[in-house]
Amino acid sequence: MPLQPNLRSQSLTESVTLAIAGKAKKLKADGVDVVSLSAGEPDFGTIESVAQAGIEAIRGGQTRYTAAAGTPELRAAGAAWFQSEYGLDYTAAQVMATAGIKPALHMALMAIVEPGDAVLLPAPYWVSYPSLIEIAGGRSIDVESVPDQAFIHTGEQILAAARQHGAKGVMLNYPNNPTGAVPSPAQMKELVAAAVEADLWIISDEIYATMTYDGAEFVSPASLAPERTLVVNGGSKSHSLTGWRIGFLAGPEEIVAAAAKLQSQAIGNPCSVSQAAGLVAAADDHRAEVTRRVAAFDERRQYLVPALNEIDGVAAQMPLGAFYVMADVRQLCERLGIDDVELCSRLLDQARLALVPGQPFAAPGFVRLSYAASMDDLKEAVARLAKFAETIG
């Protein structure tokens, strides 16, 4: 009998976004003229001084094991960065370095979820969350998407779901991937009050926190309920550090210590070279460059959303953060008698346009477009989508 992977690994799904981006890349490599708005990473390079710090770390021999939770310098710089950027008060012991946000989420969930615990996922949510909860032994519970509320749930909706399922935690992600939603400070207060009332852990994925538009103000739930909030954040998106694999987990000291113990056994320290780069990212002031990049995304957002709304059968709300638009394509799907997954498949095959279907984000009838792409690509994508929509009338 051939060896089989265990049931846990068989039950996990592959990331749909990575699968589509991979298919688009392969078509491009084969010489097919594909436009892809499927990527979840900035089209800018790593901030130069940060990259340089990595190069110097290699040259200077910073290539050995470090403490598993990160160097003391990086943890201290992380605590200072949380304070200066977001007004969050952490000691160095409350901050650990991780190999990016995914491992930070993994360690956080592994440190708090008991077998069978229910963790709420307000939909739409980032595709990896259900698998991360499942790996930690929990059960993910979808809280139905609320497009009519600009994709932001009320406290009451969270409280009702928490009571119905006896939930132990809730994962929040604002600015949101895939919708770009950013709650107002009052809405965030309401969400946190619901979590307090239902005695939930809050796992807050704040990786897009520097990317807000139209004056939207992001408030971290950790500023309202630090005793029950685990924050994950870093420079993956703001400093284009996606491939470096470096990030932070911050929260109550006992939980961070437990997560660090797990990390020490399962992973070891995050890459020493990336920690050196991360130290410069956290300790030096890169606000001017980060702001310049956000302004570039804003320009693209302001082009893309009205252009999408010009297309018959497509409707998009103006996102207030991140670099995604979640477009409502229910009319297009209805006319064709297909769902969003099949629509994306046809768009790729027939229009040579790669978009991500809403279903894996728990938003059927929607598609996600990333505007971390050049203006030329955005214009071409809109032209292809419009032509596709026209042909089906």
Ligand SMILES: Cc1ncc(COP(=O)(O)O)c(C=O)c1O
């Ligand atoms: C909401 C969200 N969290 C986490 C990540 C992954 O971040 P990292 O590359 O630091 O693991 C992504 C990447 O697309 C994301 O969109």
